[in-house]
Amino acid sequence: xEKIKVHIQYLGVIRLLINKKxxxxxxxxxxxxxxxxxxxxxxxxKEVDDECKKQMFIxxxxxxxxxKVMETQDLVEDGALVKIVSLVTGG
Amino acid sequence: xxxxxxxxRVNLTTGIIEIEHLSEEFLSEYIxxxxxxxxxxxxxxxxxVDALSPQNKLFLGVxxxxxxxxxxxxxxxxxxxxxxxxxxxxxxxxxxxxxxxKFAGFDQVIIxxxxxxxxxxxxxxxxxxxxxxxxLRGLDVPETQEKILKELKDSRVQVxxxxxxxxxGVMYSGIFCNLVRAAARxxxxxxMASKNLKAIAVKGTGSLAPKDVVRFRExxxxxxxxxxxxxxxxxxxxxxxxxxxxALNEAxxxxxxxxxxxxxxxxxxxxxEYLAExxxxxxxxxxxxxxxxxxxxELTEGKYKGLKSEGPEFEGLAGFSSRVxxxxxxxxxxxxxxxxxxxxxVISTSECISFAMELYQRGIITEKxxxxxxxxxxxxxxxxxxxxxxAYRQGFGDLLADGVVRAAEKIGxxxxxxxxxxxxxxxxxADPRGLKGYALGVAVATRGGDHLRSEPSFEFTENPExxxxxxxxxxxxxxxxYKGKGKVVKFYEERCVLSDCLNVCKNTVVNMEILSFEQAxxxxxxxxxxxxxxxxxxxxxxxxxxLERAYIVRAxxxxxxxxxxxxFLTEPLPKECGPSAGSIVELEPMLDEYYENHQWDKETGIxxxxxxxxxxxxxxxxxxxxxxxx
Numbered sequence: 158x159e160k161i162k163v164h165i166q167y168l169g170v171i172r173l174l175i176n177k178k179x180x181x182x183x184x185x186x187x188x189x190x191x192x193x194x195x196x197x198x199x200x201x202x203k204e205v206d207d208e209c210k211k212q213m214f215i216x217x218x219x220x221x222x223x224x225k226v227m228e229t230q231d232l233v234e235d236g237a238l239v240k241i242v243s244l245v246t247g248g
Numbered sequence: 249x250x251x252x253x254x255x256x257r258v259n260l261t262t263g264i265i266e267i268e269h270l271s272e273e274f275l276s277e278y279i280x281x282x283x284x285x286x287x288x289x290x291x292x293x294x295x296x297v298d299a300l301s302p303q304n305k306l307f308l309g310v311x312x313x314x315x316x317x318x319x320x321x322x323x324x325x326x327x328x329x330x331x332x333x334x335x336x337x338x339x340x341x342x343x344x345x346x347x348x349x350k351f352a353g354f355d356q357v358i359i360x361x362x363x364x365x366x367x368x369x370x371x372x373x374x375x376x377x378x379x380x381x382x383x384l385r386g387l388d389v390p391e392t393q394e395k396i397l398k399e400l401k402d403s404r405v406q407v408x409x410x411x412x413x414x415x416x417g418v419m420y421s422g423i424f425c426n427l428v429r430a431a432a433r434x435x436x437x438x439x440m441a442s443k444n445l446k447a448i449a450v451k452g453t454g455s456l457a458p459k460d461v462v463r464f465r466e467x468x469x470x471x472x473x474x475x476x477x478x479x480x481x482x483x484x485x486x487x488x489x490x491x492x493x494x495a496l497n498e499a500x501x502x503x504x505x506x507x508x509x510x511x512x513x514x515x516x517x518x519x520x521e522y523l524a525e526x527x528x529x530x531x532x533x534x535x536x537x538x539x540x541x542x543x544x545x546e547l548t549e550g551k552y553k554g555l556k557s558e559g560p561e562f563e564g565l566a567g568f569s570s571r572v573x574x575x576x577x578x579x580x581x582x583x584x585x586x587x588x589x590x591x592x593x594v595i596s597t598s599e600c601i602s603f604a605m606e607l608y609q610r611g612i613i614t615e616k617x618x619x620x621x622x623x624x625x626x627x628x629x630x631x632x633x634x635x636x637x638x639a640y641r642q643g644f645g646d647l648l649a650d651g652v653v654r655a656a657e658k659i660g661x662x663x664x665x666x667x668x669x670x671x672x673x674x675x676x677x678a679d680p681r682g683l684k685g686y687a688l689g690v691a692v693a694t695r696g697g698d699h700l701r702s703e704p705s706f707e708f709t710e711n712p713e714x715x716x717x718x719x720x721x722x723x724x725x726x727x728x729x730y731k732g733k734g735k736v737v738k739f740y741e742e743r744c745v746l747s748d749c750l751n752v753c754k755n756t757v758v759n760m761e762i763l764s765f766e767q768a769x770x771x772x773x774x775x776x777x778x779x780x781x782x783x784x785x786x787x788x789x790x791x792x793x794x795l796e797r798a799y800i801v802r803a804x805x806x807x808x809x810x811x812x813x814x815x816f817l818t819e820p821l822p823k824e825c826g827p828s829a830g831s832i833v834e835l836e837p838m839l840d841e842y843y844e845n846h847q848w849d850k851e852t853g854i855x856x857x858x859x860x861x862x863x864x865x866x867x868x869x870x871x872x873x874x875x876x877x878x
Contacts, residue, residue, distance in 0.1 A: 168494045170483045172521050211479045215498045215826070223826040224498065226710075242498045243483050243491045245683075245708045245727070246759050 161187050161235045165197075169243030170208050175201050187232040190214060193239065215240040250456040250776045251275055251312055255284075256354045256376055258369060260443050261302055261361030265376050270355055276778055277864065279785070280311030282338060282748035283792045284356050285327035289336070290795055290868070292358075295803045299331035299435075300442040302362040308349065308408075308448070309357075311751035312776050315350035315535075316458065317468050319475060320753030322347040322535025324408075324431070331442070332419040332435035332596070332651050333672035333696045335800045339422065339436045340700070341408075342534040343429030346751055348406040351452025363444040368396065368409075372451045381446040386412055388589040389424045396449050409447035410437040411591025413639040417441065418649040420596035420674075424588065428558045429534075432593035434673060434695050459777035467771045471762060475538045478760050485531065488541035489562035490520025492678075493570070499727075500825030501682020504570045505625050506602040507668060507815060510679045510825040514575025518565065522577060532558055534753065541755060545581070552578040560584045566677035567598030572605060573625030583632055590639035599674035600648040600655060601634050603666055612661050619643040668813050670697030671805065680816045682828035683707065685724075685733040685740075688838040692737070692810045694796035702740040703758045704733065728827075730834040734841025742789040749792070791863040794855050797848070798868045801877060807853035810839055854878070 161184040167177055182188075182196055193214070198206030214227035217238040224240070233239060253275070255268040270284075278287045285307040297303045307327045314321050324346035330337030349357070353374040368381040379399075384392050392409040406425065414421035414437035421437030422430045431437075440446075458464035475481060483491050496502040497515040504512040516522060527547055531540035546556035560581060568574060568583030587594045607613045608623035615622060619637070621630045621644070637645025648655050653672045656664040668675050673696025680687035689702030707729075709715075712722030715732065719725075719739070724732030740758060746768060747757040756762045763771070765782035772780040811817075812833055820830045843850045847859040857878055860869045872878040 168498070168519075168521060169491055170486055173486050173524055174482075208482060213495070213498065223500075223824060223829055226827050240498055243487070243495045245492065245495045245499050246480060246483075246705050 160185065161233070163188065163193075163233050164236075164238045165193075166238060166240045168240055169212060171205060171212060171241050174205055174208060187234060189232055190227055190229050193233070209241060211244065212241045213244050215242060250459060251280075252350065252353050252355050252456065254354050254374075255356040255358060256371065257358045257360070258376060258378070259361045260359065260363040260367065260378065260445060263378060265378075267374075272778060275312070275355075276780070276784070277788055278792065279746075279749035279788050280314070280355060281309040281323070281751040282325040282327070282340070282745065283309075283788065285309040285325050285338065286336075286792055286795050286799070288356075288358060289327055289329070290799050293329045297329055299329040299334065299337070299439060302360070302443070304329050304439055304442070306359040306436065306439050306443065306445075307356065308359075309751075310346045310350050310355055311749050312772055313750045313752055315347040315456075316464075316775065317536050318750075318752055318771070319471065319539065319756055320534050320537040321751065323751040323753060324349065324425070325748055325751065326423055326431040326436045328436055328439040330434040330436075330695070331438045335671060335803045335805060336695050336796055337434035337436055337439065338695050339431035339433045340748060341423070341425045341429045341431035342753065343406075343426035344535045345406040345408050345425035345429070345450065347535045348450045348452050350456075351454050352450050353452060353454050357448070359443060359445065361443065366444050366446055368447040368449060369445065370400065370449045373453055384446045386415065388412060389591050390427055390589060392447055393427060396447055400449060400451075402451060405449050405451045407447055407449050409591075410440050411589060411639070413590040413592045414438050414441035415446075416639065416641045416649070418592065418638060418641065419651045419654075420593040421591050422593050424591055428588045430588070430593070433595070433698065437591050458775045460774040463774040464771065467767065467774060471767075472538050474762050475756060475760065478762065480760050481539065484539045484541045484755060487520040487524060488543065490523060490560070490565055492562040493519040493566055494521060496678055496682070497570075498826070499682055500821060500828030501679040502570050503566060503677040503679055505573045506571060506606040506666070507679055508606070510682055510821050510828055512570035512575075515570065517575045518569035518577045518580055520562075520565070523565075529556075537753065539755065547578050547581065550576075550578040552582045555581060555585060557581070557585055557588065559588075563677050564594040564598075567594045568631060571598050571602045571677055572628075572631050574628045574631060575626065576628055579628035579632065583635060586632060586635045586639075590635070592635070592639060595676055596651060596674040597635060597638060598677070599668055600638065600652050601631055603652050603655065603663075603668065604634070604644070604648060606666050607659065607663055610666075612663055613659060617644065665814060668697075668815075670812060671800075671809055673697040675699075675813075679821065679828070680812060680833055681821045681831045682825070683727050684730045684833055684838065685727065685736050687812060687816065687833040687835065688733050688842060689737045689740070691812050691835060691839070692842060694793070694800055700754065701744055702737045703744060703754060704736045704740040705759050706736055706740070707733070728831055730838050732841070733838045734843075734845050737842055738845045741793055742786060745789040745792050746785065749788070787863065791865065794846075794860060794863050794865060795868065797846075797853075797855050798860070798865070798872060801854050802872065802875065805853070807839065807843075807851065810853055811835065
């Protein structure tokens with residue numbers, strides 16, 4: 158069955174918590190934000206799941222070099238890159 | 249900790265040192281720290297005073313929470329007329345110095361005149377003395393601290409000092425506490441140097457317990473709990489402000505090659521994550537802080553192997569990396585280290601250098617004019633060499649040492665268009681086109697191009713319901729929208745004033761929005777025994793903002809000066825900036841809304857008579873009337 162390959166790049170707190178910069182996940186269907194979160198939670202547990210929910214997910218669909226902030230309804234295409242990064246806050 | 253109710257007035261010309269009583273009325277109306285300083289600045293340093301003359305005064309102020317167990321309560325405000333901008337000078341530093349001043353028995357120090365020979369001030373337990381400092385001349389910040397501690401035979405003394413940059417008259421020199429805690433902006437170090445004052449050393453063993461110890465402690469425990477459960481707690485502990493390199497880069501508004509774009513291709517190599525993984529030794533906190541957002545690092549490889557220090561903050565890290573096109577973290581950290589040693593403001597220094605690099609790129613200046621330096625983007629050696637040249641006013645560095653406005657004036661050839669400043673103060677490492685509330689805040693900040701006068705971080709929440717609930721419009725919660733930002737900026741200005749008057753950290757009080765006005769009032773009442781209320785505190789904050797506005801209006805500032813460099817108003821962020829691509833700053837409607845919310849005249853930006861009277865600033869009204877401004 159065709160699989161959807163999604164590249165994940167961890168930045169910010171998540172990267173330091175799991176000590177990992179990137180990962181590839183495979184899905185049967187195009188995942189949305191909820192499914193991505195569930196997948197990461199199942200892999201790394203509650204603490205990471207809790208922190209992930211506070212992060213910004215930047216979606217780079219195949220061929221897109223600019224990226225956009227991922228919204229709930231967005232579906233991730235095969236070959237896309239998703240960066241999980243800390244929210245911009247003051248400093 | 250309460251108030252000491254004492255100010256130390258030191259006249260360096262006459263050598264006379266006096267202690268002044270601070271009334272409860274003064275303290276209630278102006279709270280502490282920045283508030284006390286601004287009141288004095290308005291009354292004692294009129295616009296006619298030359299900022300580098302003995303008539304300018306340096307004010308150091310701490311707040312009623314300074315030295316208590318409130319998280320991050322060791323901060324201090326240092327203020328004067330700014331030699332860099334010619335208007336309000338004010339700077340704020342963390343660390344431990346502020347707390348020590350409180351333990352020594354003072355809420356405020358006023359330094360006036362000029363010493364005949366290079367001196368330092370030693371304040372200890374209610375007393376002060378002016379000491380000879382010729383042996384400290386030319387020493388950098390760490391050397392100065394080391395020698396003073398050796399002379400005083402006490403390693404627990406806290407030292408605030410200037411480096412060689414200030415002694416050489418560099419206009420954006422700072423005053424450094426705890427080596428790297430910089431009261432950097434607006435040239436307060438330059439003022440200190442003009443007074444022939446090299447350092448202020450403080451030792452205090454006093455203790456002022458809160459009036460209601462039990463209630464004070466209860467509220468502090470609530471605050472600590474709020475901090476630990478806050479969504480920002482972990483990021484701050486693990487990365488501090490260095491997290492902003494990747495965060496802003498992904499948002500498409502990281503200052504890159506002097507704001508020519510908002511995305512840096514080498515962001516990973518200069519990120520906070522990269523630093524934490526490779527070089528962080530351990531976390532570090534300021535006085536009494538629950539959040540160890542800083543760090544000690546040591547470079548274990550590369551050209552600068554062995555470099556170790558505390559820090560950096562985001563502004564320094566990005567200033568000597570993305571802003572100048574350098575993708576090597578070692579070099580960026582070296583740049584920050586040099587600024588700390590020489591006593592330079594990292595934001596102004598990085599702007600002056602990146603300005604020169606853009607001029608070089610555009611052929612407006614040549615390699616010959618830049619002392620033979622190849623100012624191509626990414627040439628880290630040229631950047632580091634320029635920092636030294638600026639600190640010692642050598643060659644091309646001498647031209648840059650007066651700030652980007654004066655540098656552009658001297659160069660001419662249309663270079664002013666590329667000077668990224670507001671009212672003479674160089675701007676920070678985020679692109680205003682990607683943060684419109686911040687853009688407005690920077691345009692109207694009373695000390696010039698500064699992001700810390702308001703820090704409207706609400707615009708990152710992207711929650712339209714919250715936008716409506718808090719500021720009446722959904723767009724207020726979105727950084728790329730301009731509607732509602734006038735209200736948002738005003739709100740956060742008041743939070744910043746509260747933070748600076750209590751002299752606690754803005755990370756907690758402003759960015760994390762810990763400590764409401766109600767909670768602050770209750771805490772201060774328990775601390776001082778004085779009757780504080782949320783309404784009075786908010787009014788005091790507004791009073792201080794209006795006083796500052798009046799100060800700069802008195803110096804000639806009007807609506808026309810509340811602006812931004814042309815690039816941010818007219819040139820959209822390029823396509824590679826992802827979520828921020830295509831954005832410019834719609835400043836005029838935001839300014840209209842801002843003035844309206846402040847009840848200031850929309851045409852001029854001058855506070856109205858009614859507003860000033862409502863805030864109890866009748867003396868300011870009188871002064872402005874006499875000057876023909878009102």
